[in-house]
Amino acid sequence: MLLVCVAPVVTFFCAFWLLPIARLLALPAEKGWEMYFVVLTNSKYLMSLLNTLLLSVLVTLLTLIVGGGVGIFLARTEFLGRRLLISLLTLPLSFPGVIVGFFIILLGGRQGTIANFADDMGWGRWTFAYGFLGLFLAYLYFSLPRAISSYTAAAESMNSSLEEVARSLGASRLQVIRDVWIPELAPATLACGAIVFATAMGAFGTAFTLASKFEVLPISIYNEFTNYANFSLAASLSIALGLVTSLTLALARRWSNDPVIG
Amino acid sequence: MKSNIRQSPILLLLTILVSLFIICPALLSITSGLEENYSKGWKSGFTLRWLRDVWSNYGNTVTASIAIALCCVIGNVLLGVTGAYALARSKSKLSIWFEELLTLPVAVPGLATALALILAYGQVREFRQSFAFVLVGHMIFTLPFMVRTVAASFRRQELIALEEASATLGAGFIQRFFSILVPAALPAILSGSLMVFTLSIGEFNLTWMLHTPLTRTLPVGLADSYASMRIEIGSAYTMVFFIVVLPLLWLMQFVASLADKKYGT
Numbered sequence: 001m002l003l004v005c006v007a008p009v010v011t012f013f014c015a016f017w018l019l020p021i022a023r024l025l026a027l028p029a030e031k032g033w034e035m036y037f038v039v040l041t042n043s044k045y046l047m048s049l050l051n052t053l054l055l056s057v058l059v060t061l062l063t064l065i066v067g068g069g070v071g072i073f074l075a076r077t078e079f080l081g082r083r084l085l086i087s088l089l090t091l092p093l094s095f096p097g098v099i100v101g102f103f104i105i106l107l108g109g110r111q112g113t114i115a116n117f118a119d120d121m122g123w124g125r126w127t128f129a130y131g132f133l134g135l136f137l138a139y140l141y142f143s144l145p146r147a148i149s150s151y152t153a154a155a156e157s158m159n160s161s162l163e164e165v166a167r168s169l170g171a172s173r174l175q176v177i178r179d180v181w182i183p184e185l186a187p188a189t190l191a192c193g194a195i196v197f198a199t200a201m202g203a204f205g206t207a208f209t210l211a212s213k214f215e216v217l218p219i220s221i222y223n224e225f226t227n228y229a230n231f232s233l234a235a236s237l238s239i240a241l242g243l244v245t246s247l248t249l250a251l252a253r254r255w256s257n258d259p260v261i262g
Numbered sequence: 263m264k265s266n267i268r269q270s271p272i273l274l275l276l277t278i279l280v281s282l283f284i285i286c287p288a289l290l291s292i293t294s295g296l297e298e299n300y301s302k303g304w305k306s307g308f309t310l311r312w313l314r315d316v317w318s319n320y321g322n323t324v325t326a327s328i329a330i331a332l333c334c335v336i337g338n339v340l341l342g343v344t345g346a347y348a349l350a351r352s353k354s355k356l357s358i359w360f361e362e363l364l365t366l367p368v369a370v371p372g373l374a375t376a377l378a379l380i381l382a383y384g385q386v387r388e389f390r391q392s393f394a395f396v397l398v399g400h401m402i403f404t405l406p407f408m409v410r411t412v413a414a415s416f417r418r419q420e421l422i423a424l425e426e427a428s429a430t431l432g433a434g435f436i437q438r439f440f441s442i443l444v445p446a447a448l449p450a451i452l453s454g455s456l457m458v459f460t461l462s463i464g465e466f467n468l469t470w471m472l473h474t475p476l477t478r479t480l481p482v483g484l485a486d487s488y489a490s491m492r493i494e495i496g497s498a499y500t501m502v503f504f505i506v507v508l509p510l511l512w513l514m515q516f517v518a519s520l521a522d523k524k525y526g527t
Contacts, residue, residue, distance in 0.1 A: 001435055002348040009345030009409070010360065017367055017402045020378035027381065070280050073273040087515065089284055094507060096466040096481040099500055102488050103287035106294065111301050111493055113290060141287070144280060173270065202371030205466040205481070209488050218467075221373050225471075231381065238374035246369040 028236040035232055039240040045220060049240070052217040055135060056200035063143040063196050064189055070144075071151020072181065075158070090149045092142055097205025104129045104138045104210060132214045138206045143196045154188035194252030198245040217241050288504075295498030312498035316487075320499060323483035324506065330393060330479060331462040334400045335455045341401075342408035343451060347443060349409065350416035361413070365406045372467030375402060380471065393477045399468040404461045408454040415450035416443065449521035456514040463507060480506070 028035035039045045074086055092100065108114050108129040118126040128134050163180045171179070182189075204218040212219075217237060225234035295313065299306035349357050367375050379399055384390055415421075421443070428438050444451070466481040473482050480503060488496045 002352050005344040006348035006352070006357070006360075009341040009405070012341055013360075013364060013402070013405070016379065016398050017375065018363070020382035021370075021375070023382050024374065024378040066276065066280060069273050069276045073277045077274075085281065089281060091288075091508075091511065092284060094460050094464055094511060096464040096484070096503075098466050098481055098485045098488065099291075099503065102484070102496055102500060103291060105488070106287060106290050106493070106497070109493075116301055141284065144284065148280075198369070202373070202467075204371070204373055205470070205485065208470070209485060211489075218371060218373055221377075222471075225377060231377075234377060235381070238371065238377055242370040242374045245371055246366065249369045 024235050025239060028232045028239070031232045035236050036239070038233060038236050039217075045217075045237060048215050048217050048220040051214060052201055052241075055132075055139065055214070055216060056197050059136060059139040059143055059200050060193050060197045062140060063147045064193055066140075067144055067147025067192070068151050068181075068185060068189070070148050071153075072155045074148070074152045075155035076160075086149070086152060090145045092145045093149070095142070097142065097203050097207075098209045100138050100142045101206040101209025103141065104134050108134055108137075130210060130212055132212075134210055135207060135212045135214050135216070138210060139200050139203065142203070142206065143200060146196060146199075147192050150188050150192045151185065154185055158184050191252050194248045198248045198252070201248075202241060202245050291497045291500045292504070293497075294494060295496075295501045297494065300493045300497070312492075312494045313502070315495050316499045316502055319491075319495075320478075320480075320483040320487065320502075323478045323480045324502060326393065326478065327463055327480035328506070330397050330400060331459045333397050334404060334462040335458050337397070337401050338405055338408040338458050339451060339455060342405060342454070343412055343444070343447070346409045346412035347416055347439070350413045361410070364409055367402050368406055372403065372465075373471065375399065376468045376471035391474050391476065396469055396472045396477055396479065399472045400462045400465055403465065403468060404458040407457045407461065408451075411454040411457070412447055412450045415447040418446075421446050449517070452517050453514065453521065456510065456517060460507065460510050460514065463510070464503075 028038075034041065039049050070089075074082065074089075106112055108127055110125070110127055110129075112127065112129060115125040115127050118124060128137075162184070163176055166176050166180055202218060203216075204222065207216050207219050208222070218241065221234050221237045221241065224230040224237065293304065294300045296308050296310070297304055297306055298309050298311075349361050376399060379395070380390075383395070389395055424442055424446070425438055428442055433441075464481060465479075466485065469479050469482055470485065473479065478486070484496070484499055484503065487499050491499075
């Protein structure tokens with residue numbers, strides 16, 4: 001009976017994911033084994049991989065620091081509209097990446113609010129949307145809500161007596177952060193950091209909307225596939241990217257109790 | 263938790279800055295979709311003209327997205343609920359493996375899944391050019407959210423006991439499934455469905471690769487309008503996305519809190 005129940009979902013999953021992915025994995029081999037390592041051997045793709053890694057690492061670090069601070073604040077402070085603020089701050093989790101890219105264009109694009117403002121002030125038109133800074137802010141935008149929501153939850157269940165004791169014994173603020181906050185929030189930090197990093201590595205819509213001069217790996221894959229019809233190269237690059245994201249998330253499951261990721 | 267620890271003013275400042283950073287662009291995109299001229303601001307006057315333009319250019323993407331999301335939910339309920347039951351009751355190693363495999367489409371970037379689907383089925387023209395192609399991608403991506411949520415609910419100890427009791431009283435499998443298991447797992451099915459629906463409505467990474475000019479969804483239309491239309495139209499279109507998605511998110515929170523009250527945590 002169990003077999004009958006599970007048969008449809010197994011068939012569907014094999015037909016539309018497992019077999020196609022197996023084909024994708026085998027495709028670069030047709031062009032020779034060295035095709036699998038093109039992301040490391042070709043300087044153009046290596047650059048794109050390093051760009052993506054750099055961007056994702058920086059975004060993850062800043063997201064964890066800022067998200068941690070905001071989460072601790074929201075978990076401990078009672079004020080009117082706190083619930084509403086938390087739900088507003090986590091709303092962007094459901095926005096597609098293209099919308100986040102558009103937000104950055106609205107702020108820092110050629111006709112952006114900040115460009116207009118700077119122009120009115122006589123400073124010239126500031127545009128930051130299409131370079132590294134724009135991409136960085138956009139990635140920060142879609143990463144922060146995740147960090148805020150997990151840190152708020154983690155900090156709500158944090159034991160505050162530990163901190164009170166530390167303070168009454170004369171610990172400075174930095175000591176409290178180092179010896180109480182960081183160890184207590186370590187599980188949330190590891191799990192959330194891995195998810196934020198993997199999401200940043202694989203994000204496509206945001207970079208696509210910004211048409212950034214700073215090329216990231218998902219954009220390289222897209223260009224190879226769509227503009228140059230270079231299928232085995234695109235397959236090889238997406239295998240490399242998939243390895244990075246799924247290994248990171250595999251590490252995250254050890255620390256997280258998210259029903260899907262964990 | 264309330265505590266008597268004094269709040270640091272730095273954290274207060276940080277929270278205010280982050281709130282502005284997250285909320286302002288969303289508000290900006292709503293107001294600029296209603297202004298006559300974006301670069302002149304609200305002084306140029308308000309208009310519904312951009313929303314009308316969005317509706318005439320992209321109205322079909324809104325209905326297509328909602329239809330796909332609904333089909334995605336129905337498909338995943340049909341495949342996922344029975345599948346989740348089997349995975350929850352099976353003790354074999356193979357089923358644990360399969361449950362792990364199911365989550366891989368979430369761990370692997372959407373681009374890779376989309377490429378794989380195109381390489382495998384791109385030649386089947388009827389399929390490639392229909393909405394079914396996009397739907398299949400969405401179902402693969404959202405399936406683990408349904409299966410794992412519902413399986414967790416089927417694994418509850420009291421439900422196992424209830425099922426055994428009804429089996430010893432002579433209830434057949436079909437009867438047990440529909441009169442005990444499904445009602446008991448209903449909150450999980452509902453919250454899984456809402457999650458699947460929201461993910462499907464906002465999905466872009468896969469859909470951009472899988473769509474054709476005749477099978478566009480809301481996020482695909484958004485990307486198109488950002489690249490080729492006036493900034494006011496892009497803003498108005500973004501507002502349409504909010505109008506579709508926000509009620510869903512509230513509903514999701516409402517269902518979650520309802521289930522929380524009924525079953526505890």
